[in-house]
Amino acid sequence: MRSRSRLPRDYFAHMSYIAKSNRHSLKHELDATKRRLQESCKRLEELLRRREEELRYWEEELARFREDEEARQEEERRRAEEWQRLFEDRLHRDQEQSLARRSTIAKAWVQYEERWQNLQTVSSGLTFQSIPWPVAIAITLPESLASHLISQFILSPEHSQTKSRTRRIHTALLRWHTDHFDKKVLHKVVERDHYAVKEGVGRVVRCLNELLVAERAKVFI
Numbered sequence: 001m002r003s004r005s006r007l008p009r010d011y012f013a014h015m016s017y018i019a020k021s022n023r024h025s026l027k028h029e030l031d032a033t034k035r036r037l038q039e040s041c042k043r044l045e046e047l048l049r050r051r052e053e054e055l056r057y058w059e060e061e062l063a064r065f066r067e068d069e070e071a072r073q074e075e076e077r078r079r080a081e082e083w084q085r086l087f088e089d090r091l092h093r094d095q096e097q098s099l100a101r102r103s104t105i106a107k108a109w110v111q112y113e114e115r116w117q118n119l120q121t122v123s124s125g126l127t128f129q130s131i132p133w134p135v136a137i138a139i140t141l142p143e144s145l146a147s148h149l150i151s152q153f154i155l156s157p158e159h160s161q162t163k164s165r166t167r168r169i170h171t172a173l174l175r176w177h178t179d180h181f182d183k184k185v186l187h188k189v190v191e192r193d194h195y196a197v198k199e200g201v202g203r204v205v206r207c208l209n210e211l212l213v214a215e216r217a218k219v220f221i
Contacts, residue, residue, distance in 0.1 A: 105152075108136040109159040116175070119185060126189045128196045134172060134204060142200035147207040154211070169212045176204045 115132035122130075133139055135149040136156075154172050155165055163171070174180065181201050189197050 105136050105156045106158040108153070109156070112153075119188075122188055124188050124190075126185070126193075126197075128189075128193045128200065131185070131189075131197060131200065133200065134176070142196050142203055145200055145203040145207075147210065150204060150207045151211055154208070166212070166215045169208055169215060173205070173208050173212070176201060176208060178202070178205060 112132050112134065119126075119132070128142075129138070129140060133145060134153050135145065136153050137149070139145065154168055160168055178198075178201060186194070186197060186201075
């Protein structure tokens with residue numbers, strides 16, 4: 001009977017070496033793979049942490065922007081309300097002043113006509129202040145007879161609504177013309193006020209003539 005062939009002993013040693021070597025190589029590869037995976041996880045965790053920080057940053061920025069925008073809109077609303085209130089207050093004051101001015105001119109015109117009527121019953125003793133000057137305010141000097149005050153008074157819509165502007169100026173000129181005034185009124189004025197009254201009458205007449213020229217010029221425009 002043939003004896004079974006036997007492998008050399010060094011063959012098993014060699015195979016054992018190869019197996020150990022493969023196990024070592026595999027372990028090394030596994031360890032390397034594990035390290036790579038761990039490093040990748042760390043990088044991913046770091047990237048995720050940064051992304052979360054960026055997200056928190058932009059969320060905070062968005063919150064600040066919304067707060068700033070709300071504050072800006074609130075400030076604009078407050079300013080708009082303040083401007084509206086100031087506008088309404090100014091409009092109300094202007095309306096009140098306009099009504100008061102219109103009432104003042106209307107009353108002044110009535111007094112102006114009444115004082116002219118009263119001049120007919122006075123024979124002497126008139127002073128500069130006694131003259132019913134064609135302005136809505138009391139004056140004490142001829143220099144106070146400014147053209148715009150005379151114009152506002154004579155041409156005010158608060159009186160003589162049935163008369164045209166030109167008719168009003170003509171009526172005033174007949175009353176204030178120096179020849180007429182000197183004859184009807186000046187001789188009743190006290191001597192010390194003669195110069196001031198004549199100066200005042202001259203200013204009134206010049207203003208009325210300028211108004212008349214301006215009104216006539218409108219006709220040809």
